[in-house]
Structures are given as structure tokens and as C-alpha cells.
Amino acid sequence: xxxxxxxxxxxxxxxxxxxxxxxxxxxxxxxxxxxxxxxxxxxxxxxxxxxxxxxxxxxxxxxxxxxxxxxxxxxxxxxxxxxxxxxxxxxxxxxxxxxxxxxxxxxxxxxxxxxxxxxxxxxxxxxxxxxxxxxxxxxxxxxxxxxxxxxxxxxxxxxxxxxxxxxxxxxxxxxxxxxxxxxxxxxxxxxxxxxxxxxxxxxxxxxxxxxxxxxxxxxxxxxxxxxxxxxxxxxxxxxxxxxxxxxxxxxxxxxxxxxxxxxxxxxxxxxxxxxxxxxxxxxxxxxxxxxxxxxxxxxxxxxxxxxxxxxxxxxxxxxxxxxxxxxxxxxxxxxxxxxxxx
Amino acid sequence: xxxxxxxxxxxxxxxxxxxxxxxxxxxxxxxxxxxxxxxxxxxxxxxxxxxxxxxxxxxxxxxxxxxxxxxxxxxxxxxxxxxxxxxxxxxxxxxxxxxxxxxxxxxxxxxxxxxxxxxxxxxxxxxxxxxxxxxxxxxxxxxxxxxxxxxxxxxxxxxxxxxxxxxxxxxxxxxxxxxxxxxxxxxxxxxxxxxxxxxxxxxxxxxxxxxxxxxxxxxxxxxxxxxxxxxxxxxxxxxxxxxxxxxxxxxxxxxxxxxxxxxxxxxxxxxxxxxxxxxxxxxxxxxxxxxxxxxxxxxxxxxxxxxxxxxxxxxxxxxxxxxxxxxxxxxxxxxxxxxxxxxxxxxxxxxxxxxxxxxxxxxxxxxxx
Amino acid sequence: xxxxxxxxxxxxxxxxxxxxxxxxxxxxxxxxxxxxxxxxxxxxxxxxxxxxxxxxxxxxxxxxxxxxxxxxxxxxxxxxxxxxxxxxxxxxxxxxxxxxxxxxxxxxxxxxxxxxxxxxxxxxxxxxxxxxxxxxxxxxxxxxxxxxxxxxxxxxxxxxxxxxxxxxxxxxxxxxxxxxxxxxxxxxxxxxxxxxxxxxxxxxxxxxxxxxxxxxxxxxxxxxxxxxxxxxxxxxxxxxxxxxxxxxxxxxxxxxx
Numbered sequence: 001x002x003x004x005x006x007x008x009x010x011x012x013x014x015x016x017x018x019x020x021x022x023x024x025x026x027x028x029x030x031x032x033x034x035x036x037x038x039x040x041x042x043x044x045x046x047x048x049x050x051x052x053x054x055x056x057x058x059x060x061x062x063x064x065x066x067x068x069x070x071x072x073x074x075x076x077x078x079x080x081x082x083x084x085x086x087x088x089x090x091x092x093x094x095x096x097x098x099x100x101x102x103x104x105x106x107x108x109x110x111x112x113x114x115x116x117x118x119x120x121x122x123x124x125x126x127x128x129x130x131x132x133x134x135x136x137x138x139x140x141x142x143x144x145x146x147x148x149x150x151x152x153x154x155x156x157x158x159x160x161x162x163x164x165x166x167x168x169x170x171x172x173x174x175x176x177x178x179x180x181x182x183x184x185x186x187x188x189x190x191x192x193x194x195x196x197x198x199x200x201x202x203x204x205x206x207x208x209x210x211x212x213x214x215x216x217x218x219x220x221x222x223x224x225x226x227x228x229x230x231x232x233x234x235x236x237x238x239x240x241x242x243x244x245x246x247x248x249x250x251x252x253x254x255x256x257x258x259x260x261x262x263x264x265x266x267x268x269x270x271x272x273x274x275x276x277x278x279x280x281x282x283x284x285x286x287x288x289x290x291x292x293x294x295x296x297x298x299x300x301x302x303x304x305x306x307x308x309x310x311x312x313x314x315x316x317x318x319x320x321x322x323x324x325x326x327x328x329x330x331x332x333x334x335x336x337x338x339x340x341x342x
Numbered sequence: 343x344x345x346x347x348x349x350x351x352x353x354x355x356x357x358x359x360x361x362x363x364x365x366x367x368x369x370x371x372x373x374x375x376x377x378x379x380x381x382x383x384x385x386x387x388x389x390x391x392x393x394x395x396x397x398x399x400x401x402x403x404x405x406x407x408x409x410x411x412x413x414x415x416x417x418x419x420x421x422x423x424x425x426x427x428x429x430x431x432x433x434x435x436x437x438x439x440x441x442x443x444x445x446x447x448x449x450x451x452x453x454x455x456x457x458x459x460x461x462x463x464x465x466x467x468x469x470x471x472x473x474x475x476x477x478x479x480x481x482x483x484x485x486x487x488x489x490x491x492x493x494x495x496x497x498x499x500x501x502x503x504x505x506x507x508x509x510x511x512x513x514x515x516x517x518x519x520x521x522x523x524x525x526x527x528x529x530x531x532x533x534x535x536x537x538x539x540x541x542x543x544x545x546x547x548x549x550x551x552x553x554x555x556x557x558x559x560x561x562x563x564x565x566x567x568x569x570x571x572x573x574x575x576x577x578x579x580x581x582x583x584x585x586x587x588x589x590x591x592x593x594x595x596x597x598x599x600x601x602x603x604x605x606x607x608x609x610x611x612x613x614x615x616x617x618x619x620x621x622x623x624x625x626x627x628x629x630x631x632x633x634x635x636x637x638x639x640x641x642x643x644x645x646x647x648x649x650x651x652x653x654x655x656x657x658x659x660x661x662x663x664x665x666x667x668x669x670x671x672x673x674x675x676x677x678x679x680x681x682x683x684x685x686x687x688x689x690x691x692x693x694x695x696x697x698x699x700x701x702x703x704x705x706x707x708x709x710x711x
Numbered sequence: 712x713x714x715x716x717x718x719x720x721x722x723x724x725x726x727x728x729x730x731x732x733x734x735x736x737x738x739x740x741x742x743x744x745x746x747x748x749x750x751x752x753x754x755x756x757x758x759x760x761x762x763x764x765x766x767x768x769x770x771x772x773x774x775x776x777x778x779x780x781x782x783x784x785x786x787x788x789x790x791x792x793x794x795x796x797x798x799x800x801x802x803x804x805x806x807x808x809x810x811x812x813x814x815x816x817x818x819x820x821x822x823x824x825x826x827x828x829x830x831x832x833x834x835x836x837x838x839x840x841x842x843x844x845x846x847x848x849x850x851x852x853x854x855x856x857x858x859x860x861x862x863x864x865x866x867x868x869x870x871x872x873x874x875x876x877x878x879x880x881x882x883x884x885x886x887x888x889x890x891x892x893x894x895x896x897x898x899x900x901x902x903x904x905x906x907x908x909x910x911x912x913x914x915x916x917x918x919x920x921x922x923x924x925x926x927x928x929x930x931x932x933x934x935x936x937x938x939x940x941x942x943x944x945x946x947x948x949x950x951x952x953x954x955x956x957x958x959x960x961x962x963x964x965x966x967x968x
Contacts, residue, residue: 067467127682134410135681137467138622141412142677145615149670153663262611266478269471312486319475326468327460545827552826552837556813560802567800570762572788572817572880581823627804692860695809700841701857 034176039295045183047291048190052245053268054283056238062214062278063234069140072265073147074113078243079250080155082109086163098165109243117239121232151258159257162250186248270322276332345630349689373532384528390640391535392593397620397636398542399589405627407582408562410470413477417587419609420453421446421594426604429504439507443595450591451584458583484606499605506599556695619673625687643669713740715915721770730756731939743916745930752936754919762794763787793882795873797889803862807872810861811844814879847875867898886917
């Protein structure tokens with residue numbers, strides 16, 4: 001197999017080079033065990049990003065029963081806004097410490113995405129809450145494409161090199177296994193966020209209101225929960241998580257692009273379904289499982305198909321998993337039923 | 343046709359017959375008018391007709407049966423690639439047009455059934471995602487199946503596809519009549535496609551006003567109640583799905599032959615969304631809506647291309663929004679705003695699912711008693 | 712008396728809730744059979760299991776001497792059982808006439824080929840479907856709204872339309888889920904007359920109803936469910952005096968109207 005180049009010739013929608021940066025390292029003729037561990041690490045890194053995105057899908061679905069198609073594009077906005085901020089800061093204060101710079105960029109991205117999430121809910125989805133079931137779904141698709149178009153207008157069609165403010169020099173914790181500080185940050189950062197979210201939902205008042213609303217809107221509002229506010233809050237939190245995921249995603253691969261949200265969005269949705277949609281723990285588990293499966297799949301597909309398919313096909317794993325889960329276990333690993341209630 | 347005639351402003355309600363003739367005359371003379379603006383506009387009209395076919399097929403699935411199919415363009419791709427494989431130097435096979443057409447339609451229908459079988463018992467939104475994934479998988483295969491065996495020729499696509507040949511009449515050649523009069527090939531394609539659209543209108547209309555159309559509408563409005571009156575919803579969904587796919591496959595064949603080359607680029611998700619927008623924009627669940635939506639949204643970007651680019655140049659000195667961006671902007675805004683402000687679409691006709699004359703005959707009998 | 716439907720030891724469980732346990736009952740041909748009980752007693756669940764919307768965990772239904780398929784609504788309708796819903800479920804975008812025509816689906820045959828070619832068989836079938844649908848609208852008394860989109864009908868007319876649609880499937884057993892819910896006294900009286908007419912026309916009726924007066928006036932026999940169990944089955948006058956029944960209604964804390 002020839003290593004794929006990261007930027008340039010790759011067609012736009014295939015630009016999710018999950019395995020690409022680490023790929024050449026994997027190929028350096030190492031033992032089976034090292035390769036295996038390496039795949040596992042790569043899978044966990046990308047899986048934790050999927051998990052963060054999946055949380056946004058699953059929270060909104062849990063409360064509104066809506067698949068927010070535009071969620072993946074919020075991630076893209078987050079990544080590009082952070083990029084813009086970093087570029088600005090580099091010009092304004094070249095001496096600033098990279099960590100401070102990254103934190104500011106992240107903060108700006110989170111705020112912008114939260115506003116975006118709020119606006120989407122307010123302008124588009126809220127008005128369609130009682131519309132026929134296809135209407136919100138079609139609107140969400142429209143919003144997704146609108147965001148991409150606007151991003152294309154603002155940031156152009158090019159792939160942007162993403163500044164690596166955290167070192168990407170691989171460490172070698174085990175002989176022959178590589179992990180970069182960025183990847184370590186991603187794993188721990190997303191773990192921290194997920195724990196934070198679980199605490200928020202299970203331990204706080206607003207969390208209780210969220211759970212009540214998810215259970216039953218009418219009853220919750222009768223009990224004095226401002227369900228409109230809760231739904232808006234859910235969108236905002238999901239968008240904030242997506243912003244962080246976007247920065248992580250772009251940092252991991254070193255590039256950003258107006259269409260970058262599509263694939264991870266779709267995969268994160270798969271992760272949410274895999275874990276059991278509407279279920280927070282499920283989204284996390286689904287994200288990690290999907291990341292690992294994909295990483296192993298991409299690594300071994302060539303051997304499995306006797307060279308017929310190569311790692312260009314790695315994107316189909318997510319869809320295959322989605323299809324299989326929906327056919328054989330539509331409730332997901334941990335979750336609720338998804339087929340029509342009688 | 344009645345719905346379409348009724349949709350004509352002013353005249354439609356007053357004199358449906360006149361409106362009907364107006365549409366027919368407009369349809370026949372449209373390319374002559376377009377020709378005045380340049381050859382490329384006739385070509386654009388040809389593509390608009392292909393979009394109409396696609397929109398009618400998708401309307402069958404989304405509008406009648408209520409199944410949101412976001413991978414619809416994949417069936418178009420199946421048709422186009424079938425044609426490319428069987429009528430081009432790529433494999434050096436050159437089967438006749440009338441042989442490939444049913445094959446393309448058949449493969450697309452099979453793909454529809456294969457996809458539909460496992461996922462149709464799921465809720466609508468899951469269907470949307472799975473079909474979207476299916477569209478992407480088809481595209482990934484088109485892009486990458488040039489290695490190790492070259493099947494699709496990868497991103498370059500397949501070139502030099504045979505043109506449509508109706509029993510020895512090659513539509514890609516200008517038709518020479520006498521010494522100094524000839525009809526451009528683009529016109530020949532236009533009228534051929536127009537016939538295809540007209541035939542499809544008849545077919546889809548017959549389906550709509552029938553036992554099948556009512557079952558679809560019932561299922562769309564309330565699936566549980568549809569089951570409770572004995573409709574086998576799984577079979578009806580599969581039927582809608584495969585018929586819609588058949589439409590996609592047929593239009594794909596026409597597209598491949600007309601354009602002369604196919605490549606994965608033509609079958610991106612954006613195209614699926616574009617066709618969906620046409621259906622939504624015109625009005626889901628009515629034929630006239632799908633047709634008008636397809637026509638308007640196929641033409642508008644081209645008009646914008648001609649108007650907006652020079653306009654921007656004079657205003658700002660350079661092009662801020664290139665035509666492709668304008669098209670995306672137009673489509674996404676059309677989709678959102680339509681859903682929010684006018685969910686029934688541009689032509690909000692209620693589709694009929696029963697024959698008027700049956701009821702009026704019955705009423706006459708009653709009155710006579 | 713000929714038995715039309717026999718339910719044998721039907722059980723259905725949702726998670727921790729035993730919605731139906733060991734329910735057995737027999738419905739005779741030509742009678743109006745009432746199914747009553749406090750809220751949450753399992754009446755609608757029984758309907759859902761009978762009509763194939765849910766699959767039972769145990770037990771079986773014998774209809775007209777042979778076992779009913781479970782979990783396949785369209786097959787149950789084909790065998791001759793039709794139902795209405797507690798919260799009206801019409802095809803909202805279709806007219807009243809088209810709703811009833813859709814109800815004929817299972818008794819008609821036209822397929823895609825026939826529809827596309829509009830052959831004589833299909834045209835004839837379509838004509839008959841229209842005429843029979845109109846007759847049924849007349850039967851329930853709303854033929855003047857034949858061309859009205861069903862979502863625009865009044866509440867009472869929607870209830871009637873739902874019954875007409877169910878009748879279009881040509882059932883032997885018509886299962887009505889709270890047909891009088893939300894109706895005023897006049898409408899209820901008209902409904903009672905309609906149900907009696909349906910019975911006279913040879914269709915057996917099974918009825919879930921909260922309106923005690925209606926049940927007592929209409930039903931030949933009544934079964935009472937409480938917490939998923941059948942606690943009584945007899946003619947209305949006897950059931951009314953049954954102590955277990957009285958206890959169930961009072962003890963449940965929720966009265967029937």
C-alpha cells in the first residue's frame with residue numbers, strides 16, 4: 001500500500017484521513033503486537049473525538065427526537081473559528097505562549113458555536129417542533145448545507161494547514177508504538193469533558209430538568225420546567241462540545257476545511273446509534289468502539305480482502321456498522337428502542 | 343396534467359383547458375426561445391428535463407410514501423455507470439440503447455430493494471441517514487474501483503460513451519433536412535427527454551390515483567393506522583423505494599448517454615440534496631410541484647451565473663460569490679425557508695388520490711333514484 | 712351460539728409491567744361485547760395484541776376456528792378483524808372518501824402493472840371501490856363530507872369516518888376503542904344507533920368504553936379487566952353488581968364516568 005498524502009490530491013469528501021498521519025509510522029515494519037497497540041491508540045484518539053460529537057447528537061435526539069444534521073458542521077465552524085483566532089493572535093502577539101493562545105482560540109470557538117447552536121434552535125427548529133415529522137429533518141439538512149456554504153464564502157474552498165500549538169513529535173512509550181502529545185491531550189481532554197457532562201446531567205438542577213424534559217415535555221413543563229430553555233440549553237451544550245471536538249479533530253490531522261464536518265458528523269451519529277441513541281454513556285462507548293473498529297478496519301482491510309480493497313475504503317466501516325446495528329440491534333449497545341412505537 | 347394546469351397563475355383556475363394547451367405549447371417552444379440566448383441554454387433545458395425526471399422519482403418516495411431518501415443520486419449513478427459500462431470503449435462493449443435502458447433501470451431497482459429491505463422497518467430519520475450513507479458508499483466505490491482491477495476508472499470517470507441511438511437514429515448528430523436546414527442535436531435530445539417526462543407524468547399520475555397511491559399516502563400520514571387497515575407497509579415501502587430507484591436508474595442512463603462521460607463528481611451528496619430541494623421547493627407529494635421545483639431550481643442557478651457574475655464584477659470589481667457558491671446558497675436557503683414559511687411548497691395543490699368522475703357518476707345515479 | 716373469537720391465556724409484559732396476564736375470553740358471533748376496566752387495566756393493550764400491533768408473550772387467539780397470526784396486522788385484517796383507535800388516527804391529507812377507499816386496500820388487488828396500463832380490471836375495481844366507499848360514508852351518515860380533507864372534519868365526524876374506514880375492510884369483528892370518548896350526549900346517542908345497526912348487519916362488535924351507560928345499554932356481555940387480569944365476564948346487569956368489579960373501580964381511585 002502506498003501512503004496517501006495528507007493534503008492536495010485527495011477528493012474533498014474523502015479528506016478525513018483518520019489513519020493518514022500515523023500511517024507511515026505503522027508501516028515501518030514492526031511486530032504484530034506493536035501494530036496492534038498502535039491501531040488501538042489511533043482508534044481511541046479518534047474515537048474520543050467521535051464520542052464528543054456523538055454526545056451532541058444523542059442529547060438533542062433524547063430531548064427532541066430530532067437528528068440534528070447540522071451538528072457535524074458546527075464542529076467545522078468551531079475548528080475554523082479557532083483557526084481564525086489563532087492566526088489573528090499570532091499576528092497580534094507573536095510572543096504569546098502557545099498554550100494561552102490555544103486556550104483563547106478554544107474559548108472563542110466554544111462561544112461562537114454555542115451562539116450558533118442557540119440561533120439554529122431558535123430560528124429553525126423551535127418553530128417546527130409540532131410540524132410533520134419530515135419538516136425538521138429537511139430543515140436540518142438545509143441548515144447543514146447553509147453552514148457549509150457560509151464557511152466556504154468566509155474561508156474559501158482550500159484546505160487550511162492547522163497550527164500545531166501542542167507538539168506533534170511522537171513519543172515512544174513502548175518501543176515501536178508512537179503517540180503524540182496532541183493525541184494524549186485529546187484523550188484526556190475529551191475524557192474530562194465527558195465526566196463534566198455526566199456530572200452536569202446527573203448532579204445539577206438543570207441536568208434534572210433536561211432528564212425530565214427528555215422523559216416527557218408536557219409533564220416536565222407542568223412540573224414547572226421551562227422546557228424551551230432546557231431545549232435551548234441542550235443545543236448550546238452540544239454545540240460547545242462540538243467546537244472542542246472540531247479543534248481536536250483539526251489538530252490531530254493538521255488541516256481544516258469547510259467540508260470537514262460532514263464525515264465525522266456522520267460517523268459520530270453512527271456512534272450515537274451504536275451506543276443507543278438518547279443514552280449519554282452509549283454515545284461515549286459507541287464513539288470509542290467505532291474509532292477502534294475503524295482504525296483496525298483501515299489497517300487490515302487490505303489483508304482481509306486480499307488486496308482488493310485498500311484503506312481508501314475505511315469510511316465504509318462506519319456505514320457498515322450503522323447498517324448492521326440498525327438491522328440486528330436497533331436499540332444499540334446500551335440503549336432505547338428506535339423502531340416505530342406502536 | 344390537471345394539477346400542472348391548475349398551477350398556471352390566473353389562467354389555471356379560469357380555463358384549465360387553455361392552461362393545459364399553454365403548458366404544452368411552452369414546453370414545445372421553450373428550446374426555440376432558449377436558442378436565441380445561445381446554444382448552452384438549450385443544453386441547460388435538456389438538463390432541466392433530466393432533473394424533472396429525477397424529481398418525479400424522488401417525489402414518489404418522499405412525497406407520496408413519506409420516506410426520506412438522501413442517497414437518491416446513487417440510483418442515478420447506477421443507471422449512468424450501467425450505461426457507461428455497456429456502451430463505451432471502456433470495456434469495448436457497445437450494446438444498443440434499448441437493451442441498456444431496462445438493464446440500468448433494473449439494476450437501480452435491485453439496488454433500491456437491497457437497500458430498502460433491511461432498513462425500511464426503521465423510523466424515517468434513520469432511513470435518511472442510512473440512505474445518505476449508501477449514497478456515499480456508492481461514491482467511494484466509484485472513486486476507488488480502478489484498482490487492482492480497473493472497473494470504474496476512478497476519479498477520471500468513463501469517457502466517450504455512446505450517444506442515444508433510437509433504432510439507427512443517432513441523437514447526437516444534427517438532423518439534416520434538405521440542403522440548408524438542420525436541427526441541432528440538443529433539440530433532438532430535448533424532445534426525446536420531453537417525451538420521457540410526459541410519459542413519466544402519465545405513469546406517476548396513474549400511480550397516485552390508485553390503490554397503490556392511496557396506500558402510500560395512508561402510510562405516510564399514519565403508518566400505524568395504515569397497518570391497522572391491512573396495508574402491508576413493508577411491501578408498499580419497498581415498492582415505492584424500488585420504483586423511485588427505477589426512475590433514478592432510467593434518468594441516469596439518459597444522463598450518461600447525453601453527457602458522453604460519467605465521473606463520481608456528478609453524483610455527490612450535493613446532487614441528492616439538490617433533487618430533494620427541488621421536490622420540497624415545488625411541493626412534496628404533488629407532481630406539478632416536483633416538476634416546477636425541478637425546472638426553477640435547475641434554471642435559476644444558471645441564470646444567476648449569467649447575471650450575478652457580471653453584476654458583481656461591475657459592483658465590486660471582482661467576483662465575491664462564484665456561481666457554485668450561489669447555487670449552494672440558493673438551494674440551502676430554499677430548503678430552510680420553504681420548510682419554515684411555506685411547508686406545502688410553491689404549488690401547494692392537494693394531491694388527489696381518487697378519480698373525480700367515479701364519484702360524480704355515483705352521485706348522478708343517486709340523484710336519478 | 713357460535714364462537715367467533717377465543718382468546719386463550721393471553722399475556723403481555725412491558726419491562727416490569729405485566730400489562731396482560733392470562734386473559735381468556737370468548738366472543739360469540741353477532742354480539743356486542745364490552746371490555747371495560749379502570750385506566751391502565753390493559754384494555755387497549757388487549758386490542759393491540761389482538762390486532763397484531765404487539766406480539767403477545769404467551770397465549771393465542773382462535774378466530775373462526777383457526778389460530779390468528781400474531782404481530783402481523785395486515786394478516787389479522789385479512790382474516791376479518793378491523794379496529795379503530797382511542798385517539799383518532801385518520802389519514803389526514805386524504806379526503807373522507809379516500810380514507811374509506813384506502814380501507815378497501817386489502818379487499819382489492821390492482822398492482823403496479825394494472826395501474827400503469829389502466830386495464831379493464833383495474834378501472835372496474837377502482838370504480839367499485841369509489842362507489843362502495845361512498846355507500847359506507849352514507850352508512851355512517853357523513854356522505855356530504857366525501858370530498859372534505861379528513862383533518863378538517865369535526866371531531867364526531869372523524870370518529871364516524873374512522874368506523875367507516877374500518878368497515879371498508881369488510882370485517883367480521885369490529886373492535887372499537889372508546890368510540891364515544893369526547894362526544895356529547897346527542898353524538899353518543901347517534902353512535903349507539905350506528906353500532907346497533909352494524910350489529911344488525913351481522914358484524915360482531917367488540918367495544919372498549921368508559922361510558923358505563925353506553926356499555927350497559929349496548930353490550931350483550933361484558934368482561935372487566937383490572938391490572939391486566941380478567942376479573943369478571945357476564946351480562947352487564949350481573950357484572951354491575953360484582954363485588955370485585957366495584958372494588959376495582961373504587962379501589963383504583965379512578966372512576967369510570
